[in-house]
Amino acid sequence: MKAAWIEEFGSPNVIKKGFRDFPIRREGEVIVQMKCSTINHHDLFLRQGLTGSRFLPVILGSDGSGIVESSDSSSDFKKGDKVVIYPVLSCQECINCLGNNPHKCCKSFGMIGEQRNGSHAEFISLPEKNLVKMPTNLNFTDAAAISLAGLTAWNMIFDEGKVTQGEHAMIFGASGGVGVFIIKLLKKLNLKVHVVTSNISKTKSLESLGVDTVLKNSAMEILKFSKTLPNKGVDILFNCIGGNTWRYALPAVRCGGRIMICGSILSPVAELDIRQVFYRNISIKGCTMGNLASLKNMINMAASESDLRVPIDSLISINDIAKAHERMSAAKIFGKIAIEF
Numbered sequence: 241m242k243a244a245w246i247e248e249f250g251s252p253n254v255i256k257k258g259f260r261d262f263p264i265r266r267e268g269e270v271i272v273q274m275k276c277s278t279i280n281h282h283d284l285f286l287r288q289g290l291t292g293s294r295f296l297p298v299i300l301g302s303d304g305s306g307i308v309e310s311s312d313s314s315s316d317f318k319k320g321d322k323v324v325i326y327p328v329l330s331c332q333e334c335i336n337c338l339g340n341n342p343h344k345c346c347k348s349f350g351m352i353g354e355q356r357n358g359s360h361a362e363f364i365s366l367p368e369k370n371l372v373k374m375p376t377n378l379n380f381t382d383a384a385a386i387s388l389a390g391l392t393a394w395n396m397i398f399d400e401g402k403v404t405q406g407e408h409a410m411i412f413g414a415s416g417g418v419g420v421f422i423i424k425l426l427k428k429l430n431l432k433v434h435v436v437t438s439n440i441s442k443t444k445s446l447e448s449l450g451v452d453t454v455l456k457n458s459a460m461e462i463l464k465f466s467k468t469l470p471n472k473g474v475d476i477l478f479n480c481i482g483g484n485t486w487r488y489a490l491p492a493v494r495c496g497g498r499i500m501i502c503g504s505i506l507s508p509v510a511e512l513d514i515r516q517v518f519y520r521n522i523s524i525k526g527c528t529m530g531n532l533a534s535l536k537n538m539i540n541m542a543a544s545e546s547d548l549r550v551p552i553d554s555l556i557s558i559n560d561i562a563k564a565h566e567r568m569s570a571a572k573i574f575g576k577i578a579i580e581f
């Protein structure tokens with residue numbers, strides 16, 4: 241079968257494309273014929289050896305959608321069923337796994353496409369708990385985009401952020417897959433959405449998503465704007481990029497407000513004035529993906545609301561994955577890069 245994998249960490253050049261053995265299905269697993277998977281920043285971090293994983297070689301790709309090829313006779317998943325991948329691997333016995341939050345697993349948190357072979361392949365074998373049935377009125381590409389990015393957005397907004405109607409939200413890193421899903425969900429909930437972009441040429445695309453304000457990634461502009469809001473700052477801030485944005489992200493949040501973190505594209509190291517956190521009673525919450533119920537909720541909402549989609553920046557073949565990694569590193573994309581099989 242065709243696949244894209246790495247045998248060493250490094251630049252996009254380490255990504256190998258070619259043929260690998262058909263996956264072996266163990267008891268309790270399902271073989272899925274992949275129809276679409278997308279590229280996430282996690283794939284770039286893994287390729288560079290930045291996630292701490294030493295499981296090599298490994299087929300890349302954590303999310304996706306496809307069709308069941310084979311399963312146990314007792315399985316809920318039958319040949320021909322359309323499915324979406326739930327990317328989280330976990331121990332199933334720690335306090336968080338027992339509380340139905342495997343994405344917070346204390347003992348062996350992992351991801352498909354890291355600790356086991358991933359979805360940038362024509363076929364994949366996955367535990368049943370890593371699959372959700374796909375509604376008929378979603379297509380494979382849109383479902384694949386929801387599989388990880390949509391799940392993360394849902395978790396940050398509903399499970400962790402607990403947003404309420406009328407609040408002011410700010411998003412750093414709004415033009416990626418997670419960022420666009422955050423915008424779409426927040427607008428459905430009637431929040432005021434203010435986005436920050438480093439690339440002002442993306443303004444029109446961001447405005448077309450219904451955002452209220454597009455701000456240049458400049459400390460002065462962001463702080464000046466945030467002081468004009470009713471409570472002198474946004475109620476909730478989503479930071480998908482990290483780096484030096486922390487210096488002005490904190491003061492842009494109102495006293496008692498909250499910050500949700502789901503990424504560190506610019507840099508994982510942040511310099512911040514910690515007094516801004518305690519004197520101003522700000523909550524900072526780290527988020528990655530979410531639980532299975534949240535994925536089902538997000539998929540069901542997308543199935544009934546046709547505008548809950550992320551723009552597909554480009555639809556590529558497995559042969560073009562290295563180039564796609566380069567474009568993502570250069571922040572040249574809007575939405576998701578999807579791989580079609």
Ligand SMILES: [Zn+2]
Pocket residue numbers: 330331332333334335336337338342344345346347348
């Ligand atoms: Zn666990």
